[in-house]
Amino acid sequence: MSQQIPTSEIRANIFAFISVKKNGMTTALDIQGLRKTYDNGFTALKGIDLRVEQGDFFALLGANGAGKSTTIGIASSLVNKTDGKVSIFGYDLDTQREQAKAQIGLVPQEFNFNIFEPVVEIVVNQGGYYGIPRAEAFARAEVLLKQLGLWDKARDQARNLSGGMKRRLMIARSLIHQPRLLILDEPTAGVDIEIRRSMWEFLRKLNAEGTTIILTTHYLEEAESLCRNIGIIDRGELIENTSMKKLLNRLDTESYVFDLASPVTALPATSNLCHFTLQDPTTLEVVFHKEHYSLNKVFAFLNEHGVIVNSMRNKTNRLEQLFMDLVENNKQ
Amino acid sequence: MNAQQQWTAYTTILVKEVLRFSRIWVQTIIPPVITTALYFVIFGNLIGSQISDMGGHSYINFITPGLIMMTVITNSYANVVSSFYGSKFQGNIAEMLVSPTPNWIILAGFISGGVARGLAVGLAVTLVSLFFSSLNVQHIFVTFTIVLLTSMLFSLAGLINAVYAKSFDDITIVPTFVLTPLTYLGGIFYSIAMLPPFWQNASLLNPVLYMVNGFRYGILGTSDMSIWVSYGVIVAFILLLGGFSLHLLNKGIGTRS
Numbered sequence: 183m184s185q186q187i188p189t190s191e192i193r194a195n196i197f198a199f200i201s202v203k204k205n206g207m208t209t210a211l212d213i214q215g216l217r218k219t220y221d222n223g224f225t226a227l228k229g230i231d232l233r234v235e236q237g238d239f240f241a242l243l244g245a246n247g248a249g250k251s252t253t254i255g256i257a258s259s260l261v262n263k264t265d266g267k268v269s270i271f272g273y274d275l276d277t278q279r280e281q282a283k284a285q286i287g288l289v290p291q292e293f294n295f296n297i298f299e300p301v302v303e304i305v306v307n308q309g310g311y312y313g314i315p316r317a318e319a320f321a322r323a324e325v326l327l328k329q330l331g332l333w334d335k336a337r338d339q340a341r342n343l344s345g346g347m348k349r350r351l352m353i354a355r356s357l358i359h360q361p362r363l364l365i366l367d368e369p370t371a372g373v374d375i376e377i378r379r380s381m382w383e384f385l386r387k388l389n390a391e392g393t394t395i396i397l398t399t400h401y402l403e404e405a406e407s408l409c410r411n412i413g414i415i416d417r418g419e420l421i422e423n424t425s426m427k428k429l430l431n432r433l434d435t436e437s438y439v440f441d442l443a444s445p446v447t448a449l450p451a452t453s454n455l456c457h458f459t460l461q462d463p464t465t466l467e468v469v470f471h472k473e474h475y476s477l478n479k480v481f482a483f484l485n486e487h488g489v490i491v492n493s494m495r496n497k498t499n500r501l502e503q504l505f506m507d508l509v510e511n512n513k514q
Numbered sequence: 515m516n517a518q519q520q521w522t523a524y525t526t527i528l529v530k531e532v533l534r535f536s537r538i539w540v541q542t543i544i545p546p547v548i549t550t551a552l553y554f555v556i557f558g559n560l561i562g563s564q565i566s567d568m569g570g571h572s573y574i575n576f577i578t579p580g581l582i583m584m585t586v587i588t589n590s591y592a593n594v595v596s597s598f599y600g601s602k603f604q605g606n607i608a609e610m611l612v613s614p615t616p617n618w619i620i621l622a623g624f625i626s627g628g629v630a631r632g633l634a635v636g637l638a639v640t641l642v643s644l645f646f647s648s649l650n651v652q653h654i655f656v657t658f659t660i661v662l663l664t665s666m667l668f669s670l671a672g673l674i675n676a677v678y679a680k681s682f683d684d685i686t687i688v689p690t691f692v693l694t695p696l697t698y699l700g701g702i703f704y705s706i707a708m709l710p711p712f713w714q715n716a717s718l719l720n721p722v723l724y725m726v727n728g729f730r731y732g733i734l735g736t737s738d739m740s741i742w743v744s745y746g747v748i749v750a751f752i753l754l755l756g757g758f759s760l761h762l763l764n765k766g767i768g769t770r771s
Binding site for chain 1: 515516518519520522523525526527530537600601604605606608609610611612613614615616766770771
């Protein structure tokens with residue numbers, strides 16, 4: 183017996199189909215003129231336009247209170263917008279709310295599960311809210327909890343988990359309905375480096391399998407390491423929206439710190455394209471112009487003067503420096 | 515969501531709610547049973563034995579429907595107000611708000627949870643009452659529908675309280691200063707025929723009076739008012755509060771910033 187498909191569903195799918203662009207790519211998140219003024223009069227968003235393409239790993243950066251969480255809150259229906267238009271994979275959040283919501287998985291900044299419920303119940307119940315039958319939701323929860331190293335805690339109350347486990351529980355919960363767009367609001371805050379790295383690997387794999395990911399973070403090396411495109415919000419405005427590569431290319435200088443094999447008392451002056459500073463007799467800082475100088479030239483110079491380098495590192499995170507520059511320029 | 519998915523979402527909320535109050539049965543089921551047993555001992559046996567028949571029934575039999583109804587009202591209200599506010603406080607209400615579950619399903623799930631606890635405690639209290647009084651249910655359909663509708667009504671009231679609550683104090687103010695006076699003055703312990711004319715008329719403004727009398731009619735076959743008036747008042751309040759609750763959820767008042 184054939185099953186009747188509701189007219190509203192057909193209409194929604196047609197709209198979603200129309201949103202597929204000519205090159206075959208779909209826009210995962212399309213935000214136009216988004217404004218938000220809270221009841222207390224504070225304007226958190228001043229008309230943001232943002233587009234995240236399907237398959238992207240997108241970083242949304244900004245200082246505390248810049249408007250990142252408000253943007254995410256509106257996209258995930260937890261915050262009412264004042265004005266503007268939001269669509270998710272072509273589904274309009276105002277007119278096709280159910281279809282739009284079904285596309286999104288959200289990992290919020292704060293722990294927001296019932297701490298007295300068993301871990302597996304939290305994940306399975308979330309599946310229920312998406313209409314996934316309990317047996318199927320349980321099977322999916324088992325897979326996710328195993329992938330995230332939480333299966334041995336499945337029957338424990340959530341309050342007994344460590345901070346890192348709680349973060350992973352929220353990731354498992356957000357993935358139970360296999361969303362096409364995953365939004366993570368500072369997912370690695372307060373997580374130790376080992377777990378952070380394993381979460382990065384998990385997210386990379388998820389993205390490689392086709393899930394579009396939007397990430398906010400205060401760890402800028404995290405954004406630089408994971409994301410292909412980047413948006414920067416400052417005081418309710420989107421001040422940058424470009425690819426990570428293009429953004430990083432804007433830096434015209436590079437800074438490194440060298441650990442030297444033996445003490446050095448002084449180095450001869452170089453040109454104004456490359457500058458050395460001895461922080462102490464075995465630590466040397468070098469700053470050079472990318473376009474006119476290179477690390478090869480730096481090493482050649484040091485070899486010439488008998489200076490042996492044991493190890494080296496970036497002086498500051500490159501993205502951090504750019505981020506600070508952009509925010510500073512926006513103030514002026 | 516299609517109908518089957520909506521059913522899954524509804525049963526998920528309902529089962530979660532039932533498990534919630536079942537897990538803490540020492541806090542949710544036992545205290546009202548003990549309190550009502552004390553009412554039976556003190557007001558029914560000790561003081562009631564000194565009071566003459568009321569409406570053709572012994573005093574303890576007269577107050578039994580009201581005491582059962584009181585526990586149903588307070589527990590239906592308490593379940594939804596504490597569960598919904600607790601979800602807001604911990605933030606896990608967001609689990610439902612981000613999902614495609616329609617607001618009317620969320621509403622139905624929480625209300626059904628409140629009804630489940632109200633009826634569970636009501637049943638426990640009814641079993642206790644059998645030790646003290648003799649109940650011969652006169653109208654089974656009326657008894658069941660009145661208790662069910664009343665439980666729904668006060669579950670809705672609990673949800674509205676929880677939506678507006680901003681602290682745990684706010685979820686105790688209404689039960690203490692509104693619900694308790696209304697139930698005690700709702701004809702549980704007396705017939706309004708005993709009151710002076712002014713207070714008889716004033717009592718008619720109390721919606722609990724219609725529920726207690728409707729339930730008493732179902733069990734004892736006597737009431738201070740027509741059963742149809744009781745049905746009318748309860749259904750009218752359910753429609754009013756139900757519509758308002760849905761409006762609050764749709765607008766995101768108290769749940770979305």
